[in-house]
Amino acid sequence: MDASLFTSMLFATVVAGTPLIIVALGLLVNEKAGVLNLGAEGMMAMGAVAAFAVTHESGNPWLGVAAGVGAGMAMAAIFGVLALTLMANQVASGLALAIFGVGLAAFVGKPYEAVALQAVPPIRIPFIADLPLIGEALYNQQALVYFSWALFWGLLWFLYRSRAGLVLRAVGESPASAHAIGYPVIRIRYLAVLFGGAMAGVGGAFLSVFYTPMWAEGMVAGRGWIALALVVFATWRPLRVMVGAYLFGGVMITQLFIQGSGLQIDFPSQLLSSLPYWATIVVLVAISRNRNTIRLNSPVSLGKPYRPDA
Template identity: 85%
Template sequence: MDGALFTNMLFATVVAGTPLIIVALGLLVSERAGVLNLGAEGMMAMGAVAAFAVTHATGSPWLGVLAGLGAGMAMALVFGFLTLTLQANQVASGLALAIFGVGLSAFIGKPFESVALPTVPAIRIPFIADIPLIGEALYNQQALVYFSWALFWAVLWFLARSRAGLVLRAVGESPAAAHAIGYPVVLIRYLAVLFGGAMAGVGGAFLSVYYTPMWMEGMVAGRGWIALALVVFATWRPLRVLVGAYLFGGVMITQLFIQGSGLQIDFPSQFLSSLPYWATIVVLVVISRNPNLIRLNSPASLGRSYRPDA
Protein backbone atom coordinates (compact mmCIF):
# COMPACT_ATOMS: atom_id res chain seq x y z
CA MET A 1 0.00 0.00 0.00
CA ASP A 2 1.49 3.33 -0.91
CA GLY A 3 1.56 6.30 1.41
CA ALA A 4 -0.95 8.48 -0.39
CA LEU A 5 -3.51 5.69 -0.35
CA PHE A 6 -3.02 5.15 3.37
CA THR A 7 -3.42 8.88 4.02
CA ASN A 8 -6.60 8.92 1.96
CA MET A 9 -8.03 5.97 3.84
CA LEU A 10 -7.15 7.40 7.23
CA PHE A 11 -8.66 10.74 6.25
CA ALA A 12 -11.89 9.14 5.13
CA THR A 13 -12.04 6.94 8.23
CA VAL A 14 -11.78 9.93 10.54
CA VAL A 15 -14.50 11.77 8.62
CA ALA A 16 -16.82 8.76 8.61
CA GLY A 17 -16.37 8.21 12.35
CA THR A 18 -16.85 11.83 13.41
CA PRO A 19 -20.67 12.14 13.38
CA LEU A 20 -20.94 8.83 15.25
CA ILE A 21 -18.53 10.00 17.95
CA ILE A 22 -20.29 13.31 18.51
CA VAL A 23 -23.76 11.77 18.69
CA ALA A 24 -22.74 8.71 20.70
CA LEU A 25 -20.88 10.76 23.32
CA GLY A 26 -23.95 12.93 23.79
CA LEU A 27 -26.15 9.88 24.21
CA LEU A 28 -23.64 8.35 26.56
CA VAL A 29 -23.90 11.30 28.93
CA SER A 30 -27.68 11.20 28.89
CA GLU A 31 -27.71 7.44 29.45
CA ARG A 32 -25.23 7.75 32.30
CA ALA A 33 -27.84 9.98 33.96
CA GLY A 34 -30.31 7.14 33.53
CA VAL A 35 -32.27 8.45 30.55
CA LEU A 36 -32.55 6.28 27.46
CA ASN A 37 -33.39 8.50 24.48
CA LEU A 38 -33.97 6.41 21.37
CA GLY A 39 -34.83 9.54 19.39
CA ALA A 40 -31.26 10.14 18.15
CA GLU A 41 -32.21 9.63 14.50
CA GLY A 42 -34.93 12.25 14.73
CA MET A 43 -32.77 14.73 16.65
CA MET A 44 -29.99 14.31 14.07
CA ALA A 45 -32.40 14.86 11.20
CA MET A 46 -33.71 18.04 12.81
CA GLY A 47 -30.15 19.20 13.52
CA ALA A 48 -29.21 18.51 9.91
CA VAL A 49 -32.09 20.44 8.39
CA ALA A 50 -31.77 23.39 10.78
CA ALA A 51 -28.03 23.64 10.20
CA PHE A 52 -28.51 23.45 6.46
CA ALA A 53 -31.21 26.11 6.41
CA VAL A 54 -29.25 28.55 8.55
CA THR A 55 -25.98 27.97 6.70
CA HIS A 56 -27.80 28.56 3.45
CA ALA A 57 -29.43 31.75 4.73
CA THR A 58 -26.42 33.28 6.45
CA GLY A 59 -23.50 31.72 4.60
CA SER A 60 -21.90 30.85 7.91
CA PRO A 61 -21.39 27.18 8.72
CA TRP A 62 -20.77 28.13 12.36
CA LEU A 63 -24.18 29.68 12.75
CA GLY A 64 -25.49 26.58 10.99
CA VAL A 65 -23.89 24.28 13.54
CA LEU A 66 -25.31 26.44 16.34
CA ALA A 67 -28.76 26.13 14.78
CA GLY A 68 -28.31 22.37 14.54
CA LEU A 69 -27.34 22.30 18.19
CA GLY A 70 -30.41 24.34 19.07
CA ALA A 71 -32.73 22.15 17.03
CA GLY A 72 -31.37 19.00 18.67
CA MET A 73 -31.86 20.59 22.09
CA ALA A 74 -35.42 21.62 21.26
CA MET A 75 -36.22 18.04 20.30
CA ALA A 76 -34.57 16.79 23.49
CA LEU A 77 -36.61 19.27 25.50
CA VAL A 78 -39.80 17.75 24.12
CA PHE A 79 -38.51 14.34 25.07
CA GLY A 80 -37.51 15.57 28.52
CA PHE A 81 -40.92 17.10 29.09
CA LEU A 82 -42.63 13.85 28.15
CA THR A 83 -40.43 11.47 30.11
CA LEU A 84 -39.12 13.53 33.02
CA THR A 85 -42.02 15.84 33.75
CA LEU A 86 -44.94 13.72 32.56
CA GLN A 87 -43.18 10.42 33.38
CA ALA A 88 -44.00 8.84 30.03
CA ASN A 89 -42.28 5.63 29.00
CA GLN A 90 -38.79 6.45 27.72
CA VAL A 91 -38.60 3.76 25.06
CA ALA A 92 -41.95 4.63 23.52
CA SER A 93 -41.30 8.38 23.70
CA GLY A 94 -37.86 7.97 22.15
CA LEU A 95 -39.19 5.90 19.25
CA ALA A 96 -41.91 8.49 18.69
CA LEU A 97 -39.30 11.25 18.72
CA ALA A 98 -37.22 9.42 16.11
CA ILE A 99 -40.16 9.02 13.74
CA PHE A 100 -41.45 12.52 14.43
CA GLY A 101 -38.05 14.14 13.87
CA VAL A 102 -37.43 12.39 10.57
CA GLY A 103 -40.88 13.36 9.31
CA LEU A 104 -40.78 16.94 10.55
CA SER A 105 -37.31 17.50 9.08
CA ALA A 106 -38.61 16.33 5.70
CA PHE A 107 -41.47 18.78 5.96
CA ILE A 108 -39.28 21.72 6.97
CA GLY A 109 -36.59 20.80 4.47
CA LYS A 110 -38.84 20.75 1.40
CA PRO A 111 -37.69 24.17 0.07
CA PHE A 112 -34.03 23.29 0.56
CA GLU A 113 -33.95 20.15 -1.53
CA SER A 114 -32.80 21.95 -4.64
CA VAL A 115 -29.99 23.80 -2.94
CA ALA A 116 -26.34 22.82 -2.75
CA LEU A 117 -23.95 24.44 -0.31
CA PRO A 118 -20.32 25.22 -1.08
CA THR A 119 -17.87 22.85 0.57
CA VAL A 120 -16.52 24.20 3.84
CA PRO A 121 -12.73 24.43 3.63
CA ALA A 122 -10.71 22.30 6.03
CA ILE A 123 -8.63 23.84 8.78
CA ARG A 124 -4.98 22.98 8.48
CA ILE A 125 -3.00 22.96 11.70
CA PRO A 126 0.46 24.31 10.90
CA PHE A 127 3.52 22.09 11.36
CA ILE A 128 1.84 18.93 12.64
CA ALA A 129 -0.10 18.66 9.41
CA ASP A 130 3.27 18.17 7.74
CA ILE A 131 3.95 14.90 9.54
CA PRO A 132 4.25 12.29 6.81
CA LEU A 133 1.37 9.80 6.33
CA ILE A 134 -0.85 10.85 9.23
CA GLY A 135 -0.43 14.65 9.23
CA GLU A 136 -2.65 15.39 6.23
CA ALA A 137 -5.22 12.86 7.38
CA LEU A 138 -5.55 14.01 10.98
CA TYR A 139 -4.64 17.69 11.03
CA ASN A 140 -6.04 19.02 7.80
CA GLN A 141 -9.65 18.34 8.73
CA GLN A 142 -12.98 20.03 9.22
CA ALA A 143 -13.45 22.04 12.40
CA LEU A 144 -16.02 19.56 13.74
CA VAL A 145 -13.45 16.76 13.59
CA TYR A 146 -11.29 18.67 16.05
CA PHE A 147 -14.43 19.39 18.03
CA SER A 148 -15.15 15.66 18.31
CA TRP A 149 -11.73 15.09 19.88
CA ALA A 150 -12.18 17.96 22.31
CA LEU A 151 -15.60 16.59 23.16
CA PHE A 152 -14.12 13.17 23.84
CA TRP A 153 -11.59 14.56 26.34
CA ALA A 154 -14.21 16.77 27.91
CA VAL A 155 -16.67 13.91 28.42
CA LEU A 156 -13.93 11.63 29.70
CA TRP A 157 -12.79 14.21 32.22
CA PHE A 158 -16.32 15.19 33.17
CA LEU A 159 -17.46 11.66 33.96
CA ALA A 160 -14.31 10.37 35.61
CA ARG A 161 -12.79 13.37 37.31
CA SER A 162 -15.33 16.11 37.97
CA ARG A 163 -17.67 16.39 40.89
CA ALA A 164 -20.57 17.22 38.58
CA GLY A 165 -19.85 14.02 36.64
CA LEU A 166 -19.94 12.02 39.84
CA VAL A 167 -23.32 13.50 40.71
CA LEU A 168 -24.61 12.74 37.21
CA ARG A 169 -23.51 9.13 37.49
CA ALA A 170 -25.10 8.88 40.94
CA VAL A 171 -28.37 10.06 39.44
CA GLY A 172 -28.08 7.35 36.81
CA GLU A 173 -27.25 4.63 39.30
CA SER A 174 -29.72 5.43 42.03
CA PRO A 175 -31.93 8.45 41.57
CA ALA A 176 -33.61 7.81 44.91
CA ALA A 177 -30.32 7.96 46.80
CA ALA A 178 -29.22 11.07 44.89
CA HIS A 179 -32.54 12.68 45.71
CA ALA A 180 -32.24 11.71 49.37
CA ILE A 181 -28.96 13.55 49.75
CA GLY A 182 -30.43 16.62 48.14
CA TYR A 183 -29.60 16.57 44.45
CA PRO A 184 -32.25 17.79 42.01
CA VAL A 185 -32.60 14.54 40.07
CA VAL A 186 -35.09 15.77 37.50
CA LEU A 187 -33.10 18.92 36.75
CA ILE A 188 -29.87 16.96 36.34
CA ARG A 189 -31.60 14.52 34.01
CA TYR A 190 -33.01 17.42 32.02
CA LEU A 191 -29.52 18.84 31.56
CA ALA A 192 -28.14 15.47 30.51
CA VAL A 193 -30.94 14.95 27.99
CA LEU A 194 -30.43 18.45 26.59
CA PHE A 195 -26.73 17.78 26.20
CA GLY A 196 -27.49 14.55 24.36
CA GLY A 197 -29.91 16.39 22.07
CA ALA A 198 -27.43 19.18 21.42
CA MET A 199 -24.73 16.71 20.39
CA ALA A 200 -27.16 14.79 18.17
CA GLY A 201 -28.01 18.11 16.53
CA VAL A 202 -24.33 18.88 15.96
CA GLY A 203 -23.81 15.39 14.51
CA GLY A 204 -26.69 16.04 12.12
CA ALA A 205 -25.19 19.43 11.24
CA PHE A 206 -21.91 17.71 10.39
CA LEU A 207 -23.76 15.55 7.86
CA SER A 208 -25.65 18.32 6.08
CA VAL A 209 -23.07 21.12 6.21
CA TYR A 210 -19.68 19.39 6.12
CA TYR A 211 -19.95 15.76 5.04
CA THR A 212 -22.38 15.91 2.11
CA PRO A 213 -23.21 19.61 1.80
CA MET A 214 -26.87 19.19 0.84
CA TRP A 215 -30.21 18.44 2.35
CA MET A 216 -32.31 15.48 1.34
CA GLU A 217 -35.01 13.71 3.25
CA GLY A 218 -33.67 10.69 5.12
CA MET A 219 -30.04 11.69 4.67
CA VAL A 220 -29.14 10.64 8.21
CA ALA A 221 -29.64 7.11 6.87
CA GLY A 222 -29.62 5.23 10.18
CA ARG A 223 -26.56 6.85 11.77
CA GLY A 224 -28.59 7.76 14.86
CA TRP A 225 -29.39 4.11 15.46
CA ILE A 226 -25.77 3.11 14.92
CA ALA A 227 -24.68 5.69 17.51
CA LEU A 228 -27.23 4.30 19.99
CA ALA A 229 -25.98 0.77 19.47
CA LEU A 230 -22.40 1.95 19.77
CA VAL A 231 -23.02 3.31 23.27
CA VAL A 232 -24.40 -0.04 24.44
CA PHE A 233 -21.67 -2.13 22.84
CA ALA A 234 -19.07 0.24 24.25
CA THR A 235 -20.59 -0.45 27.69
CA TRP A 236 -21.00 3.28 28.36
CA ARG A 237 -17.25 4.01 28.24
CA PRO A 238 -16.14 7.05 26.18
CA LEU A 239 -12.86 5.52 24.99
CA ARG A 240 -14.66 2.49 23.61
CA VAL A 241 -17.13 4.75 21.84
CA LEU A 242 -14.19 6.42 20.13
CA VAL A 243 -12.61 3.09 19.21
CA GLY A 244 -15.91 1.68 17.99
CA ALA A 245 -16.77 4.72 15.86
CA TYR A 246 -13.38 4.75 14.13
CA LEU A 247 -13.46 1.00 13.73
CA PHE A 248 -16.86 1.25 12.08
CA GLY A 249 -15.69 4.06 9.83
CA GLY A 250 -12.40 2.34 9.11
CA VAL A 251 -13.90 -0.99 8.10
CA MET A 252 -16.48 0.77 5.93
CA ILE A 253 -13.79 2.77 4.13
CA THR A 254 -11.54 -0.27 3.79
CA GLN A 255 -14.26 -2.32 2.17
CA LEU A 256 -14.94 0.53 -0.27
CA PHE A 257 -11.23 0.69 -1.12
CA ILE A 258 -11.13 -3.07 -1.65
CA GLN A 259 -14.11 -2.86 -3.98
CA GLY A 260 -12.70 0.14 -5.83
CA SER A 261 -9.22 -1.31 -6.24
CA GLY A 262 -10.36 -3.63 -8.99
CA LEU A 263 -8.76 -6.54 -7.12
CA GLN A 264 -10.11 -9.90 -8.16
CA ILE A 265 -11.67 -11.00 -4.93
CA ASP A 266 -14.46 -13.41 -4.42
CA PHE A 267 -16.18 -11.84 -1.42
CA PRO A 268 -19.73 -10.79 -2.18
CA SER A 269 -20.07 -7.03 -1.80
CA GLN A 270 -23.10 -7.58 0.42
CA PHE A 271 -20.80 -9.34 2.85
CA LEU A 272 -18.31 -6.49 2.64
CA SER A 273 -21.07 -3.97 3.27
CA SER A 274 -22.13 -5.78 6.42
CA LEU A 275 -18.54 -5.97 7.63
CA PRO A 276 -18.47 -2.63 9.51
CA TYR A 277 -21.49 -3.66 11.58
CA TRP A 278 -20.38 -7.02 12.71
CA ALA A 279 -16.69 -6.11 13.01
CA THR A 280 -17.67 -3.33 15.42
CA ILE A 281 -19.99 -5.61 17.37
CA VAL A 282 -17.47 -8.43 17.62
CA VAL A 283 -14.61 -6.19 18.70
CA LEU A 284 -16.61 -4.27 21.27
CA VAL A 285 -18.15 -7.44 22.66
CA VAL A 286 -14.72 -9.01 22.97
CA ILE A 287 -13.15 -6.02 24.73
CA SER A 288 -16.09 -5.78 27.10
CA ARG A 289 -16.69 -9.49 27.58
CA ASN A 290 -16.57 -9.45 31.36
CA PRO A 291 -20.24 -9.62 32.43
CA ASN A 292 -19.51 -8.22 35.86
CA LEU A 293 -17.91 -5.16 34.37
CA ILE A 294 -20.85 -4.65 32.03
CA ARG A 295 -23.21 -4.74 34.98
CA LEU A 296 -20.94 -2.34 36.79
CA ASN A 297 -20.79 0.06 33.85
CA SER A 298 -24.38 0.08 32.74
CA PRO A 299 -26.34 2.73 34.61
CA ALA A 300 -28.59 0.84 37.01
CA SER A 301 -31.63 3.05 36.54
CA LEU A 302 -31.32 3.32 32.74
CA GLY A 303 -34.71 3.78 31.12
CA ARG A 304 -36.64 3.98 34.38
CA SER A 305 -38.69 7.01 35.30
CA TYR A 306 -38.12 8.61 38.63
CA ARG A 307 -40.65 10.68 40.51
CA PRO A 308 -39.26 12.39 43.56
CA ASP A 309 -41.71 12.02 46.41
CA ALA A 310 -42.49 15.57 47.30
Protein backbone atom coordinates in the same frame (compact mmCIF):
# COMPACT_ATOMS: atom_id res chain seq x y z
CA MET B 1 -0.62 -0.23 -0.03
CA ASP B 2 1.08 2.98 -1.07
CA ALA B 3 1.50 5.85 1.33
CA SER B 4 -0.99 8.24 -0.25
CA LEU B 5 -3.71 5.59 -0.28
CA PHE B 6 -3.11 4.95 3.43
CA THR B 7 -3.28 8.65 4.19
CA SER B 8 -6.48 9.17 2.27
CA MET B 9 -8.11 6.13 3.86
CA LEU B 10 -7.13 7.30 7.34
CA PHE B 11 -8.47 10.75 6.49
CA ALA B 12 -11.77 9.30 5.37
CA THR B 13 -11.96 7.02 8.39
CA VAL B 14 -11.60 9.95 10.78
CA VAL B 15 -14.26 11.90 8.91
CA ALA B 16 -16.66 8.95 8.91
CA GLY B 17 -16.13 8.30 12.62
CA THR B 18 -16.54 11.90 13.77
CA PRO B 19 -20.34 12.26 13.71
CA LEU B 20 -20.65 8.95 15.54
CA ILE B 21 -18.24 10.09 18.26
CA ILE B 22 -20.03 13.36 18.83
CA VAL B 23 -23.50 11.83 18.92
CA ALA B 24 -22.48 8.77 20.95
CA LEU B 25 -20.64 10.84 23.58
CA GLY B 26 -23.73 13.01 23.95
CA LEU B 27 -25.87 9.92 24.38
CA LEU B 28 -23.36 8.54 26.86
CA VAL B 29 -23.91 11.54 29.13
CA ASN B 30 -27.63 11.14 28.57
CA GLU B 31 -27.55 7.48 29.59
CA LYS B 32 -25.12 7.97 32.47
CA ALA B 33 -27.89 10.05 34.03
CA GLY B 34 -30.17 7.06 33.68
CA VAL B 35 -32.23 8.26 30.72
CA LEU B 36 -32.46 6.18 27.57
CA ASN B 37 -33.33 8.39 24.60
CA LEU B 38 -33.78 6.25 21.50
CA GLY B 39 -34.64 9.33 19.45
CA ALA B 40 -31.04 10.00 18.35
CA GLU B 41 -31.84 9.34 14.68
CA GLY B 42 -34.63 11.92 14.72
CA MET B 43 -32.59 14.50 16.62
CA MET B 44 -29.73 14.08 14.14
CA ALA B 45 -32.04 14.44 11.17
CA MET B 46 -33.52 17.65 12.56
CA GLY B 47 -30.06 18.94 13.41
CA ALA B 48 -28.89 18.18 9.88
CA VAL B 49 -31.76 19.89 8.12
CA ALA B 50 -31.75 22.94 10.42
CA ALA B 51 -28.00 23.34 10.00
CA PHE B 52 -28.26 22.98 6.23
CA ALA B 53 -31.10 25.47 5.89
CA VAL B 54 -29.47 28.13 8.05
CA THR B 55 -26.09 27.68 6.38
CA HIS B 56 -27.74 27.98 3.00
CA GLU B 57 -29.68 31.11 3.91
CA SER B 58 -26.91 32.85 5.85
CA GLY B 59 -23.84 31.53 4.12
CA ASN B 60 -22.22 30.95 7.52
CA PRO B 61 -21.67 27.29 8.44
CA TRP B 62 -21.20 28.16 12.13
CA LEU B 63 -24.63 29.72 12.33
CA GLY B 64 -25.73 26.45 10.76
CA VAL B 65 -24.07 24.39 13.48
CA ALA B 66 -25.72 26.63 16.09
CA ALA B 67 -29.06 25.98 14.42
CA GLY B 68 -28.34 22.24 14.47
CA VAL B 69 -27.64 22.44 18.21
CA GLY B 70 -30.87 24.35 18.72
CA ALA B 71 -32.91 21.86 16.71
CA GLY B 72 -31.37 18.89 18.52
CA MET B 73 -32.07 20.46 21.89
CA ALA B 74 -35.63 21.32 20.92
CA MET B 75 -36.25 17.69 19.97
CA ALA B 76 -34.61 16.53 23.22
CA ALA B 77 -36.83 18.94 25.14
CA ILE B 78 -39.92 17.27 23.67
CA PHE B 79 -38.55 13.95 24.84
CA GLY B 80 -37.77 15.42 28.26
CA VAL B 81 -41.32 16.66 28.76
CA LEU B 82 -42.72 13.26 27.78
CA ALA B 83 -40.29 11.00 29.60
CA LEU B 84 -39.19 13.08 32.60
CA THR B 85 -42.08 15.36 33.44
CA LEU B 86 -44.95 13.16 32.29
CA MET B 87 -43.12 9.92 33.18
CA ALA B 88 -43.96 8.29 29.88
CA ASN B 89 -42.15 5.12 28.95
CA GLN B 90 -38.68 6.13 27.78
CA VAL B 91 -38.39 3.49 25.08
CA ALA B 92 -41.73 4.35 23.51
CA SER B 93 -41.13 8.11 23.73
CA GLY B 94 -37.68 7.73 22.20
CA LEU B 95 -38.92 5.58 19.31
CA ALA B 96 -41.68 8.09 18.64
CA LEU B 97 -39.14 10.90 18.65
CA ALA B 98 -36.94 9.04 16.15
CA ILE B 99 -39.81 8.49 13.73
CA PHE B 100 -41.18 12.00 14.22
CA GLY B 101 -37.79 13.65 13.75
CA VAL B 102 -36.93 11.78 10.57
CA GLY B 103 -40.34 12.55 9.08
CA LEU B 104 -40.37 16.20 10.09
CA ALA B 105 -36.85 16.68 8.74
CA ALA B 106 -37.89 15.24 5.38
CA PHE B 107 -40.88 17.59 5.34
CA VAL B 108 -39.09 20.83 6.20
CA GLY B 109 -36.12 19.86 4.05
CA LYS B 110 -38.10 19.50 0.84
CA PRO B 111 -37.17 22.96 -0.55
CA TYR B 112 -33.46 22.23 0.00
CA GLU B 113 -33.23 18.90 -1.71
CA ALA B 114 -31.65 20.03 -4.95
CA VAL B 115 -29.43 22.67 -3.40
CA ALA B 116 -25.68 22.35 -2.84
CA LEU B 117 -23.55 24.19 -0.32
CA GLN B 118 -20.06 25.39 -0.74
CA ALA B 119 -17.62 22.98 0.87
CA VAL B 120 -16.12 24.36 4.06
CA PRO B 121 -12.33 24.33 3.81
CA PRO B 122 -10.49 22.25 6.43
CA ILE B 123 -8.35 23.84 9.11
CA ARG B 124 -4.69 22.99 8.84
CA ILE B 125 -2.72 22.83 12.07
CA PRO B 126 0.75 24.23 11.38
CA PHE B 127 3.80 21.94 11.60
CA ILE B 128 2.14 18.70 12.83
CA ALA B 129 0.09 18.56 9.65
CA ASP B 130 3.42 18.08 7.84
CA LEU B 131 4.06 14.77 9.61
CA PRO B 132 4.46 11.97 7.12
CA LEU B 133 1.55 9.56 6.57
CA ILE B 134 -0.71 10.78 9.39
CA GLY B 135 -0.22 14.56 9.30
CA GLU B 136 -2.50 15.25 6.36
CA ALA B 137 -5.06 12.73 7.62
CA LEU B 138 -5.35 13.91 11.21
CA TYR B 139 -4.33 17.56 11.29
CA ASN B 140 -5.78 18.97 8.10
CA GLN B 141 -9.37 18.33 9.10
CA GLN B 142 -12.69 20.04 9.65
CA ALA B 143 -13.00 22.03 12.88
CA LEU B 144 -15.67 19.65 14.14
CA VAL B 145 -13.16 16.77 14.00
CA TYR B 146 -10.97 18.67 16.46
CA PHE B 147 -14.13 19.43 18.43
CA SER B 148 -14.86 15.70 18.74
CA TRP B 149 -11.44 15.15 20.29
CA ALA B 150 -11.90 18.06 22.67
CA LEU B 151 -15.30 16.67 23.57
CA PHE B 152 -13.74 13.31 24.37
CA TRP B 153 -11.12 14.77 26.70
CA GLY B 154 -13.58 17.18 28.24
CA LEU B 155 -16.00 14.36 28.92
CA LEU B 156 -13.33 12.19 30.53
CA TRP B 157 -12.53 15.03 32.87
CA PHE B 158 -16.19 15.85 33.50
CA LEU B 159 -17.31 12.30 34.24
CA TYR B 160 -14.42 11.07 36.32
CA ARG B 161 -12.79 14.19 37.77
CA SER B 162 -15.48 16.78 38.38
CA ARG B 163 -18.08 16.90 41.07
CA ALA B 164 -20.84 17.59 38.57
CA GLY B 165 -19.91 14.38 36.78
CA LEU B 166 -19.98 12.50 40.06
CA VAL B 167 -23.49 13.79 40.72
CA LEU B 168 -24.52 12.80 37.20
CA ARG B 169 -23.28 9.23 37.67
CA ALA B 170 -24.96 9.07 41.08
CA VAL B 171 -28.29 10.11 39.58
CA GLY B 172 -27.97 7.43 36.92
CA GLU B 173 -27.15 4.77 39.41
CA SER B 174 -29.74 5.41 42.08
CA PRO B 175 -32.08 8.36 41.60
CA ALA B 176 -33.86 7.58 44.86
CA SER B 177 -30.62 7.80 46.84
CA ALA B 178 -29.57 10.93 45.00
CA HIS B 179 -32.91 12.49 45.84
CA ALA B 180 -32.61 11.39 49.45
CA ILE B 181 -29.33 13.21 49.88
CA GLY B 182 -30.78 16.24 48.19
CA TYR B 183 -29.99 16.41 44.50
CA PRO B 184 -32.59 17.63 41.99
CA VAL B 185 -32.84 14.40 40.01
CA ILE B 186 -35.29 15.56 37.37
CA ARG B 187 -33.42 18.79 36.67
CA ILE B 188 -30.11 16.95 36.30
CA ARG B 189 -31.73 14.46 33.96
CA TYR B 190 -33.18 17.30 31.88
CA LEU B 191 -29.73 18.84 31.51
CA ALA B 192 -28.28 15.49 30.45
CA VAL B 193 -31.06 14.94 27.92
CA LEU B 194 -30.58 18.44 26.49
CA PHE B 195 -26.84 17.84 26.21
CA GLY B 196 -27.53 14.60 24.36
CA GLY B 197 -29.86 16.48 22.00
CA ALA B 198 -27.31 19.24 21.43
CA MET B 199 -24.60 16.72 20.49
CA ALA B 200 -26.98 14.85 18.20
CA GLY B 201 -27.66 18.21 16.55
CA VAL B 202 -23.93 18.85 16.07
CA GLY B 203 -23.55 15.37 14.59
CA GLY B 204 -26.39 16.05 12.17
CA ALA B 205 -24.90 19.43 11.24
CA PHE B 206 -21.56 17.76 10.53
CA LEU B 207 -23.26 15.42 8.08
CA SER B 208 -25.20 18.01 6.10
CA VAL B 209 -22.79 20.95 6.20
CA PHE B 210 -19.30 19.45 6.29
CA TYR B 211 -19.34 15.75 5.39
CA THR B 212 -21.54 15.88 2.28
CA PRO B 213 -22.53 19.53 1.87
CA MET B 214 -26.07 18.75 0.75
CA TRP B 215 -29.40 17.69 2.15
CA ALA B 216 -31.22 14.54 1.15
CA GLU B 217 -34.03 12.72 2.87
CA GLY B 218 -32.67 9.80 4.85
CA MET B 219 -29.10 11.06 4.76
CA VAL B 220 -28.54 10.27 8.45
CA ALA B 221 -28.75 6.65 7.29
CA GLY B 222 -29.01 4.90 10.65
CA ARG B 223 -26.06 6.66 12.25
CA GLY B 224 -28.23 7.61 15.22
CA TRP B 225 -28.98 3.95 15.83
CA ILE B 226 -25.35 2.97 15.44
CA ALA B 227 -24.39 5.66 17.96
CA LEU B 228 -26.91 4.25 20.44
CA ALA B 229 -25.54 0.75 19.96
CA LEU B 230 -21.97 2.03 20.30
CA VAL B 231 -22.69 3.44 23.75
CA VAL B 232 -24.10 0.16 24.99
CA PHE B 233 -21.47 -2.07 23.46
CA ALA B 234 -18.76 0.30 24.66
CA THR B 235 -20.14 -0.35 28.19
CA TRP B 236 -20.63 3.41 28.69
CA ARG B 237 -16.91 4.16 28.53
CA PRO B 238 -15.78 7.14 26.43
CA LEU B 239 -12.55 5.55 25.17
CA ARG B 240 -14.38 2.52 23.85
CA VAL B 241 -16.95 4.76 22.18
CA MET B 242 -14.06 6.44 20.39
CA VAL B 243 -12.50 3.12 19.34
CA GLY B 244 -15.84 1.76 18.19
CA ALA B 245 -16.67 4.86 16.14
CA TYR B 246 -13.33 4.81 14.31
CA LEU B 247 -13.62 1.08 13.81
CA PHE B 248 -16.99 1.61 12.19
CA GLY B 249 -15.59 4.44 10.07
CA GLY B 250 -12.54 2.39 9.11
CA VAL B 251 -14.49 -0.65 7.97
CA MET B 252 -16.97 1.55 6.15
CA ILE B 253 -14.21 3.30 4.22
CA THR B 254 -12.32 0.08 3.52
CA GLN B 255 -15.32 -1.61 2.01
CA LEU B 256 -16.10 1.50 -0.04
CA PHE B 257 -12.55 1.47 -1.40
CA ILE B 258 -12.85 -2.20 -2.23
CA GLN B 259 -16.18 -1.70 -3.97
CA GLY B 260 -14.87 1.34 -5.83
CA SER B 261 -11.54 -0.17 -6.74
CA GLY B 262 -12.95 -2.34 -9.47
CA LEU B 263 -11.27 -5.38 -8.01
CA GLN B 264 -13.01 -8.43 -9.37
CA ILE B 265 -13.87 -10.20 -6.13
CA ASP B 266 -16.55 -12.78 -5.84
CA PHE B 267 -18.42 -11.30 -2.89
CA PRO B 268 -21.90 -9.77 -2.86
CA SER B 269 -21.69 -6.01 -2.48
CA GLN B 270 -24.69 -5.99 -0.13
CA LEU B 271 -22.73 -8.07 2.36
CA LEU B 272 -19.77 -5.74 2.00
CA SER B 273 -22.00 -2.75 2.71
CA SER B 274 -23.31 -4.36 5.87
CA LEU B 275 -19.79 -5.15 7.04
CA PRO B 276 -19.23 -1.97 9.12
CA TYR B 277 -22.40 -2.54 11.14
CA TRP B 278 -21.82 -6.09 12.20
CA ALA B 279 -18.03 -5.86 12.42
CA THR B 280 -18.32 -3.00 14.92
CA ILE B 281 -20.87 -4.83 17.00
CA VAL B 282 -18.95 -8.12 16.99
CA VAL B 283 -15.73 -6.43 18.09
CA LEU B 284 -17.39 -4.36 20.82
CA VAL B 285 -19.33 -7.34 22.13
CA ALA B 286 -16.11 -9.30 22.25
CA ILE B 287 -14.26 -6.65 24.26
CA SER B 288 -17.16 -5.95 26.60
CA ARG B 289 -17.81 -9.48 27.77
CA ASN B 290 -16.29 -8.86 31.18
CA ARG B 291 -19.17 -8.76 33.69
CA ASN B 292 -17.14 -6.66 36.06
CA THR B 293 -16.74 -3.89 33.52
CA ILE B 294 -20.40 -3.94 32.69
CA ARG B 295 -21.50 -3.83 36.28
CA LEU B 296 -19.14 -1.02 37.19
CA ASN B 297 -19.96 1.17 34.22
CA SER B 298 -23.57 0.60 33.27
CA PRO B 299 -26.05 3.08 34.76
CA VAL B 300 -28.22 0.88 36.98
CA SER B 301 -31.38 2.93 36.65
CA LEU B 302 -31.15 3.27 32.84
CA GLY B 303 -34.57 3.62 31.28
CA LYS B 304 -36.50 3.62 34.56
CA PRO B 305 -38.67 6.66 35.19
CA TYR B 306 -38.17 8.30 38.54
CA ARG B 307 -40.85 10.14 40.46
CA PRO B 308 -39.68 11.87 43.63
CA ASP B 309 -42.31 11.47 46.34
CA ALA B 310 -43.32 14.87 47.55
